[in-house]
Amino acid sequence: MVAVIVVILALIAALLVYAATRTDNFRVYRTASIKAPAGKIYQLIADLHAWTAWSPYEKLDPNMRKTYEGPVSGKGAIYRWEGDKAGAGRMEIIDTAEPNRVTIQLDFSKPFVAHNIAEFTLEPTGTVTTVTWAMSGRHQFMMKLMVCSSAWTSWWARTSNPAWPA
Numbered sequence: 001m002v003a004v005i006v007v008i009l010a011l012i013a014a015l016l017v018y019a020a021t022r023t024d025n026f027r028v029y030r031t032a033s034i035k036a037p038a039g040k041i042y043q044l045i046a047d048l049h050a051w052t053a054w055s056p057y058e059k060l061d062p063n064m065r066k067t068y069e070g071p072v073s074g075k076g077a078i079y080r081w082e083g084d085k086a087g088a089g090r091m092e093i094i095d096t097a098e099p100n101r102v103t104i105q106l107d108f109s110k111p112f113v114a115h116n117i118a119e120f121t122l123e124p125t126g127t128v129t130t131v132t133w134a135m136s137g138r139h140q141f142m143m144k145l146m147v148c149s150s151a152w153t154s155w156w157a158r159t160s161n162p163a164w165p166a
Contacts, residue, residue: 024138025136025137025138026136026137026138027134027135027136028134028135028136029132029133029134029135030132030133031130031131031132031133032130032131033128033129033130033131034128034129034130034131035127035128036129037099037124037127037129038099038100038122038123038124038129039098039099041099041122041129041131042098042099042100042102042122043073045102045120046073046074046077046093046096046098046102047072047073047077048068048073048077048078048079048091048093049068049072049073051079057081057086060085060086061083061084061085061086063083063084064081064082064083064084064085064086065081065082065083066079066080066081067079067080068080070092073093074093074096074098075093075094075095075096076092076093077092077093078090078091078092078093079091079092082110087108087109087110087111087112088108088109088110089106089107089108089109089110090106090107090109091104091105091106091107091118092104092105099122099124100121100122100123101119101120101121101122102119102120103117103118103119104117104118104119104120105117106118106135114137115137115138116135116136116137117135117136117137118133118134118135119133119134119135120132120133121134
């Protein structure tokens with residue numbers, strides 16, 4: 001029994017040390033091809049009121065409270081939200097290059113505090129526009145720990161159970 005406890009404590013200590021050595025900076029991105037002109041997609045991104053039509057977070061927490069400030073769209077437009085599932089935060093469009101880019105300062109206050117930059121880039125090719133959403137920022141230690149433990153859990157589940165999805 002003591003040996004099991006020592007092994008568990010050693011694994012926890014190793015995870016803490018590993019998380020502490022990870023970089024503070026992160027960048028994630030997703031890309032999708034949409035059969036629509038870049039200008040039409042740009043308008044749906046630059047107008048924060050239009051996000052209710054397409055943002056997955058709107059569907060996640062349909063009762064969240066929202067407020068808007070500043071211009072209706074473009075630089076200076078601000079959107080604040082607070083909900084039970086979506087947490088709370090604020091977005092402000094800080095830069096645009098119509099119809100190719102919208103840059104947003106994204107500040108979370110619940111369930112954790114984080115200050116990130118989100119950027120949408122639109123690259124038209126014929127009748128299709130490639131849209132890339134990217135978010136970058138700095139990880140606090142607890143976020144690094146969550147990312148490391150999540151990655152380890154996924155690896156362990158895949159290697160110990162061949163039926164686990166990759």
